[in-house]
Amino acid sequence: MVVTVLLEAYKMIWFEKGAADAVLNERDLKRGLSEALNSIGPKKKVLAVPPDFTRYHSMAGRLTEMAWEYYGEKLRDVLPALGTHAAMTAGEIEKMFGAVPASLFRVHDWRKDVVTLGEVPASYLEKVSGGRVNYTWPAQVNRLLLEGGHDLILSIGQVVPHEVIGMANYNKNIFVGTGGPEGINKSHYLGAAYGMEAIMGRASSPVRDVLNYASEHFAADLPVLYVQTVIGRMPDGELVVRGLYIGDDEECFMKAAELSLEVNFQMLEQPLRKVVVYLDPEEFKSTWLGNKSIYRSRMAIADGGELVVLAPGLKEFGEDGEIDRLIRKYGYLTTPEILKAVEENTELQENLSAAAHLIHGSTEGRFRVTYCPGRLSREEIESVNYQFASLEEMTARYDPQNLKEGYNTMPDGEQIYYISNPALGLWSWKEKFNLNKDD
Numbered sequence: 001m002v003v004t005v006l007l008e009a010y011k012m013i014w015f016e017k018g019a020a021d022a023v024l025n026e027r028d029l030k031r032g033l034s035e036a037l038n039s040i041g042p043k044k045k046v047l048a049v050p051p052d053f054t055r056y057h058s059m060a061g062r063l064t065e066m067a068w069e070y071y072g073e074k075l076r077d078v079l080p081a082l083g084t085h086a087a088m089t090a091g092e093i094e095k096m097f098g099a100v101p102a103s104l105f106r107v108h109d110w111r112k113d114v115v116t117l118g119e120v121p122a123s124y125l126e127k128v129s130g131g132r133v134n135y136t137w138p139a140q141v142n143r144l145l146l147e148g149g150h151d152l153i154l155s156i157g158q159v160v161p162h163e164v165i166g167m168a169n170y171n172k173n174i175f176v177g178t179g180g181p182e183g184i185n186k187s188h189y190l191g192a193a194y195g196m197e198a199i200m201g202r203a204s205s206p207v208r209d210v211l212n213y214a215s216e217h218f219a220a221d222l223p224v225l226y227v228q229t230v231i232g233r234m235p236d237g238e239l240v241v242r243g244l245y246i247g248d249d250e251e252c253f254m255k256a257a258e259l260s261l262e263v264n265f266q267m268l269e270q271p272l273r274k275v276v277v278y279l280d281p282e283e284f285k286s287t288w289l290g291n292k293s294i295y296r297s298r299m300a301i302a303d304g305g306e307l308v309v310l311a312p313g314l315k316e317f318g319e320d321g322e323i324d325r326l327i328r329k330y331g332y333l334t335t336p337e338i339l340k341a342v343e344e345n346t347e348l349q350e351n352l353s354a355a356a357h358l359i360h361g362s363t364e365g366r367f368r369v370t371y372c373p374g375r376l377s378r379e380e381i382e383s384v385n386y387q388f389a390s391l392e393e394m395t396a397r398y399d400p401q402n403l404k405e406g407y408n409t410m411p412d413g414e415q416i417y418y419i420s421n422p423a424l425g426l427w428s429w430k431e432k433f434n435l436n437k438d439d
Contacts, residue, residue: 013252014039018230018243020262029059029244030066033227036246037070040152040225046071047150049173051157052080053092053282054289057424058158059229059241061096067154067227068100075104079144081157081177082108084184084288084353086319092282106144114140114180115147118218120210125190128206132193133186139214140180145222156227159245159256160264161426163295163360164191166205167260169228170253171215185352187211192356193339197299201265201426203257212250224248228256231424232263237405239424264425266406271302271429272417278400280421281313281374287327287384288318291361292422294369299428300417305367310395314373317384318354326354331384332361370394 014036017024024032048067050060068075078100080088087107094102117139126134145153155173162168164176164187176184191199191207199205230243242263245256277293284290293309301307318324326348330341338358342348348355363369370387372395373380378388397410403418410416419427 012249013245013247013255014225015244015246016252016255018245018256018259020232020242020259022242023234024241024244026062029063029241032244032246033063033066034070036225036227037067043071043074043152045148045150046075046077046152046154047144047148048075048078048154048156049081049145049178050078050097051173051177052082052085052088053096054085054284054423055158056096056283057231057239057421059231060156060158060227061098063156063227063229064154065098065100067156068104076150077106077144077148078104079106079108079142079178081155081173082110083177083179084110084320084323108142108178110179110184111181113142113144114178114183115143116140116180117146118214120213120217124213125206125210128209129190129194130206133190135186137186137190137210137214138180138182139175139218140183141174141219141222142178145174145178151223153222153224154227155224158229158231159253159260160231160424161201161260161296163196163200163292164188164356165207165211166199166202167208167253167257169256170208170226170250171211171219172208173226174219174222174224175211175214185350185354185356187353188356189342189352192335192359196295196360200295200299201261201428203254203261226252228253230256230259230263233405233424237420266300266425266427268300268427268429271305272297272300273302273305274308274414274416275301275305275419275427276308276310276398276403276416277419277422279309279311279313281311283313283421283423284311285313286316286319286324287314287361287371288316288320288323288357290314291357293419294363295360296422296425297419297427298363298367299426301367303366306370307363307367308370308372308389308394308398310372310391310398310400312374312391312395314371315375318357322351323354323357326351327358327384328380330358332358332363333385334362334364335359338362
């Protein structure tokens with residue numbers, strides 16, 4: 001009851017600073033975090049829930065380290081919001097979280113380590129999805145959030161356009177990042193069935209509606225404080241923090257999302273015939289993650305165009321063994337083909353996030369995807385319905401060291417558009433985005 005009263009008293013933004021041309025340095029971040037933590041008062045046992053290494057550039061690692069510096073031994077646990085991702089390695093933890101003791105880190109087991117707080121009714125999902133799905137949705141979280149005895153849960157991460165929910169972070173970090181099989185599967189499938197291009201770049205979406213319902217009805221007693229960054233690029237390509245928003249309600253997220261849309265969404269005048277994307281080998285080792293190259297650029301690519309993906313670290317399709325098997329078995333097909341496969345195959349019905357991923361990774365026959373993997377064979381790439389090209393040959397032609405963000409003219413006159421990290425933005429041409437605006 002005490003926790004509920006405190007939360008009802010909060011419901012506000014404790015710190016906000018950001019603008020499209022702002023540059024927040026470490027001193028700004030530390031001052032903002034300290035100001036917010038001072039305002040909410042002393043805490044006895046704190047849990048930090050940052051993203052994993054796939055969000056290395058979010059500054060969440062440094063903010064987690066700052067939280068540890070602030071609370072000291074009162075910061076008792078750090079639970080990276082893995083979702084279905086593989087556990088972080090010792091090297092990744094050290095690189096991302098600096099001096100935070102390795103002994104504080106816990107591993108989220110999305111198949112075993114969860115509890116269900118409540119169920120969003122099927123009638124609500126049917127309503128927000130426009131009749132596309134009609135199942136219940138369980139609000140699942142890692143049991144540490146409910147049973148750990150923490151009086152503060154710091155949910156730390158980056159707000160950025162996202163293919164499943166429209167804009168990443170806020171309560172997605174809790175219900176998906178620390179969620180369980182059914183919650184993750186059904187939320188991903190809801191977004192895919194509704195239509196990725198009708199969701200991306202929008203703070204409000206059917207998936208967000210469901211998570212907000214769960215926050216209001218089942219998680220009001222969780223003492224969550226959201227620490228959210230917005231990351232942008234300087235003209236020379238350097239990544240900088242454009243905004244920091246700390247609060248415990250939706251308004252905090254909406255303000256961060258508004259800035260992210262301005263900073264991270266590249267709206268183009270014309271569709272692109274050829275896009276080249278580079279995937280950092282430390283961050284992208286699977287198509288489960290690497291297909292952000294498709295998700296984030298698909299609305300910018302012209303019909304009949306090509307996406308070339310330079311993926312030196314690519315070694316698998318899914319980080320989870322079962323999901324990897326399903327991707328290899330079914331491949332990336334069109335939405336109608338995957339929806340039909342779900343109807344006919346129990347194994348997809350039981351792994352709806354895999355089915356959603358197969359939809360997300362499809363070009364719907366509009367353009368070609370040429371993967372240039374470091375550690376997957378031609379046979380493997382072509383078996384999932386992508387084209388294969390030699391990484392060595394394509395890197396020699398499209399050398400990331402010689403390309404600049406955006407438009408480039410190659411020595412032979414070829415025009416390409418280069419993206420050095422698809423996780424940091426969303427690209428579309430204006431007509432394509434407007435076509436999907438009211439879907």
